[in-house]
Amino acid sequence: MQLDSIRETYFAECVDQLAELETGLFTISSDGPDIETVNSVFRAVHSIKGGAGAFALDKLVSFAHVFENALDVIRNDLSQSSESRIDLLLRSADVLTDIVQAAKDDSEPVDFTEIAAELEKEFNLEAEPEEEEVAFDVVPISLDDLEIEVEENKNRFEISFAPKQELYLNGHDPQKIFRELMDLGECTITPDDSRVAGLERHDLANDHLSWTITLETTSLENEVQAVFEWVLDACELDIKEIETGSAADADFSIDDFLDDVSDLPEVEEDDPGLAPAPELDEGVSAIEAISEVAGIDDLSSGEALAGKPEAAPSPKAAETKEKPKTSKSIRVDSEKVDRLINLMGEMVISQSMLTLQVNEAGFASASPTGLALNELQTLTREIQSSVMSIRAQPIKPVFMRMSRVVREVCSATGKKAHLVLEGEHTEVDTTVIEGLSDPLTHMIRNSVDHGIESIEDRVAAGKPEAGEIKLVASHSSGKIVIEIHDDGGGINRDKVLSLAIDKGIVSPEAKLSDEEIDNLIFAPGFSTADEITDVSGRGVGMDVVRQSIQGLGGRVNISSIPGKGSVFTMSLPLTLAILDGMLVKTADQMFVIPVSSMIETIRLKSADVFQIGDQHMVFKLRNQLIPIVDVGPELGFADKRTQYDEGTVLVVESGNNSMSAFLVDSIVGQQQVVIKSMESNYARIPSIAAATILGNGRIALILDVEEIVSRKVREVPPQPVLDEIA
Amino acid sequence: MSENNVEKEEFIVFRVGQQEFCVEITMTREIRGWTQSTTLPHSPSFLMGVINLRGTILPIVNLAKRLGLPYEEPTERHVIIVVQVEDKTFGMLVDSVSDILDVGTENLRSVPELDTKIAEDFFNRVIVLEDRIICEIIPDKLMPDMESLAA
The missing domain is CATH 1.20.120.160 (HPT domain)
Structure with a gap:
């Protein structure tokens, strides 16, 4: 366990x-x-x-x-x-x-x-x-010199080494350090037990042995120092080079030393007698394992454990040795954080309920009650933002994974490309990061596979052999924007358009702008590759990418310059826990429509509503006809309207750039809502993305705009192609 | 006698209309008063909607409707019994809670073969006491089939 x-x-x-x-x-x-x-x-x-x-x-x-x-x-x-x-x-x-x-x-x-x-x-x-x-x-030539030098020049060092308690606590063992020193050359090790009191007065925390070591070696001073690299902070160390001479007092071998130690009075008899703090001895190997595990990287004994000596760390390595970083971060189960965020949501709700009650009770805002409430509001907001920041993580790990993707695709396709990262320290909620990994992988694959040209083509076009994929992350107006730049061939618009016409995605007569053609690659069932490659998947193309981005409440677009490359731009919410919602009322129920999908709101006038066919209603907005989705009847909560003169129209945009006019009775207001999953206790409900809890404790449903629109579209027989792309 | 003590099971007994039902007490999480629920679109009529249970979305099954019994609009006197089945939690709307019973095996009978689908679907056993009988509900079966719902 x-x-x-x-x-x-x-x-x-x-x-x-x-x-x-x-x-x-x-x-x-x-x-x-x-x-x-x-x-x-x-x-x-x-x-x-x-x-x-x-x-x-x-x-x-x-x-x-x-x-x-x-x-x-x-x-x-x-x-x-x-x-x-x-x-x-x-x-x-x-x-x-x-x-x-x-x-x-x-x-x-x-x-x-x-x-x-x-x-x-x-x-x-x-x-x-x-x-x-x-x-x-x-x-x-100089090598020979070097070798000769190495042979002849023996340096002598006098090392005084006094470990502090941390050294043992961190699982280091002086014995292993000595062994490493012995690998460097002739060693004489003298223990100094002056700081060790007798057994009856032994103080584990302070009484430690120290040693004086004379070392005769071909190694340089910094190589000797490197032996102590991992324990520098946990000991007092003094390395002195002494004039080369005969090692007169070198009559003390490590074996003698070990015997010596075991003879020391404070060492228990049954102890093999190595460590100056006997109680620690048994624990040492365990501590070693644990400290390795716990990522304590200042452990030199690993090398010693491996049996034979590794190459002595070089001078350079020793010079810039870093102090072991003391990490101030803690590792917390993400479930605990989720729970905290849930509770935070609860608190926001309770607080707004309290506000409601206090206002209704007629307390003035300057009254003590009002002031206390004000204070509570400020605190709640601060807690909310700090709790959210706990879950915010730099996007870097996901970006780093992409460099592997680039390498793999390159080796599969024989192309050359490297990944450049920008803004990888941008922080996003972990839920977004998790959801981002798959679509990003797919897009990067796509960029290398379809975007970057083959080496020959690149050279012919006067570009460097290796393509460049640039991943850029930044914050922009409460969203995170991720861009994928490639310096490949850009989108072949003629090819895309003819393919789209072949596949019946657009009608041959349709006149599309360049941008619209570029965005055709997101259309369902579209794949530009001549053959389906292993790399970019089988038929599941960019439409899946777009779907998953939309699933995260984001959008994705492409812009492309032929011959120069393409840029995919994704904008995503910073968190999946809170959503900017428009609170609307229809059929006596409150609903939330994500503000991210809204374009504008207009008062409903019957003059703007037209009927097409037997039951389809459209809304005329600046010479554009937008299909009407009446939210109440659509959800089965109300009968179809007979009058179109009261209510509000919310123009919403769904993923494939098509617009719909959502009809509701009234708009209540815009507010941030905490997203609650319906699935956790029930199931996914058609047309509903999630739920939230309002200030009065009631639940409001968050509409799944995307699904409502596509459901509506499916019911409708094929429409004539408008100026908009389907 | 002592044998029976070991075998005893505990049930929470509640009333829907004129009848009494019960569930194993280990399945219940809490009992709370009725609060206004939010109706869900595209859902069966016996599903009253969802309420806020300290921040979780709790679906509520109208037990009377689910069992095909006559029912009235819920009032503040109605009670929601929150039960947990595996990892899902939901509420049953009942008229009132009447009892908590320790029942020995000698009082537990299997459901008699009835000519009704409901008995077969929702009832596990029947507690037979001197002057009353109480059907044990299987909460798992109350919620709509998730798969058919998603379709």
């Missing part, structure tokens, strides 16, 4: 680490390598490997190990980074993601031998790290 939850945490952390990894590699590929990014990437892989070891996920460990070694090459020498190598690393990151996923699901692990071999080959991992540096050095 316990292990399960730790395991769960590990995989949750993996997701973060993988995101870190991908972000890092992405930054390297776009901005070039810098040591901090490389380090963070390395740490991410290292942490994944470490945790995987704790859960005996062997496949994961072995791939992560190869990955880590490859990264180490770059970490040791940034000039080793190249475009093809980074690309390989990115692909490896994809594979790593798959392996982690497989491990999490306990499913058949992905076969990674191929990519692992590729990594080994590309980064010459068979070779010893030192030799490898040699192999890549362009000046062979």
Whole structure:
């Protein structure tokens, strides 16, 4: 049970680490390598490997190990980074993601031998790290010098090392550090027990051993320092280089030291006698596992655990070592946040009920009651916005996933493209982010598959070989706007139009503007690809994308310049929990119509209403005829109107750019409403998108404009094509 | 005797018109007074509509209508019994709650074979006491079939 939850945490952390990894590699590929990014990437892989070891996920460990070694090459020498190598690393990151996923699901692990071999080959991992540096050095002569130097120059260091309590609490073990030091060269380790009181007065928190270590090594000072890299914050460390001379006092081996420690009086007899704080000893391995799992990445012992010494971290790595970040974020079950948001909605409702009551009771707004109520209102609003901000997340993770999509489509189609992100820190409600992933994936695929031309065509058109897909996110008037730019061929309007005519989507006589033709690709059943490719799906085209965007309460449009590329623009609400609604009354019931779908409101005059055929009514608005949807009868709550002189018309636009005139008795007002699902206790009801609770505690239904319109359209026999596209 | 104590089940008994019905007490969540409901379009007539139960949308089944009994317009004296079936919660509109009963197996009978579809569909067992009989409702069956509704 316990292990399960730790395991769960590990995989949750993996997701973060993988995101870190991908972000890092992405930054390297776009901005070039810098040591901090490389380090963070390395740490991410290292942490994944470490945790995987704790859960005996062997496949994961072995791939992560190869990955880590490859990264180490770059970490040791940034000039080793190249475009093809980074690309390989990115692909490896994809594979790593798959392996982690497989491990999490306990499913058949992905076969990674191929990519692992590729990594080994590309980064010459068979070779010893030192030799490898040699192999890549362009000046062979200096190498010999270097080797000679390495052979002859032995440095001597005197290291004083006094761990603080954190070091043990974080699961580090001085013994492992000593082993690493011993791998560097001859070591003499002298414990200093002056700060350790006897057993009877032992204070676990403060009494620790410290050590003086003399090290004779070919390594440089910063390499020695690198051994302590992960524990720097948790110890007092002083490394002094001393003149090379004979190691006169080097008569103390680690074995002696270990014996020594076990002889110390405060150590319990049955303890093997390693750790200065014996009580911690048993816990150490457990703590190690946990701290790996918990993503504490300052753990050097992972390498020591792996058995043989890794290449000593390079000077560069040591120079810019980062302090372990103390994260101020907490991990909360999203259900708890949802519950909070629900309660917040309740509070908003109760508060408006209270306001109603207080006003009815005749309290003046300046009276103590009125003032207190005012205060409550302010608080409610503030709580509402902070609660909503809890769920707001940067859109970045979704964007990052798209870079994988681009890579996969590129390798499937033989095209070249790279992804550029802008505004990826824009925050959106998580519900929107979740819903966005699928349509975005589809659109990106589409952009690479259909938008970006083949390499030959691009070269012929004088463009760079690799296409560019740019994802831009921004806030704009209470919405989030996401744009997908590609610098491909743009939309072939003649082809789109003829295809649309072939498929009967538009009539041959219809005169369409360029923009209208572009937007035809969203029409149901439309697909421009000559053949259906694996990449962009089978027949489910952009209409599905448009539907899912509309399902999120958003809109999507395309604009295109032939030869230059296309831009898809999506605008989405910032949250799916609250909606800007127009409260209307008809058939003695209140309904909410999403403001996002409304264009204008007009007072109903019978002179503007005309009958077409036996029962279809249309509304004339500035020389345009708009079909009327009378909301009351449409929902079965009222009989058909006989008089069209009282009431209000709401002109609404549904997804396929067609307009409808919704007829209601009166408009009550515009307000933000909290969206409540009908499905949770009942079922989806035709024509109704969701429900909300009004200030008086009653429930109002939110109309599904899209569905009402399409239902209406289906009932109607094929209409003559108007100026609008169907 | 002690055997019977172990076997006892607890029911909440309520009145619809002249008859008494009951549900297992473990299925009920709460009992509350009637509040005005919001009618749903395209829904069966026995579904009164939905009410706000502390922020959740709670569908209400008019039990009298559902069982084909005569019914009157609900007033403030009517009662909603909130029941939970799996992960769905809904309310049953009844006239009043009359009793909470501990019933031993010796008083529980299976539903007699009747010539009515309703008995077969909605009743699980019958509690037979000295001077009254109480039909046990199967709440699962009260709500409209979700699939046919979506069609």
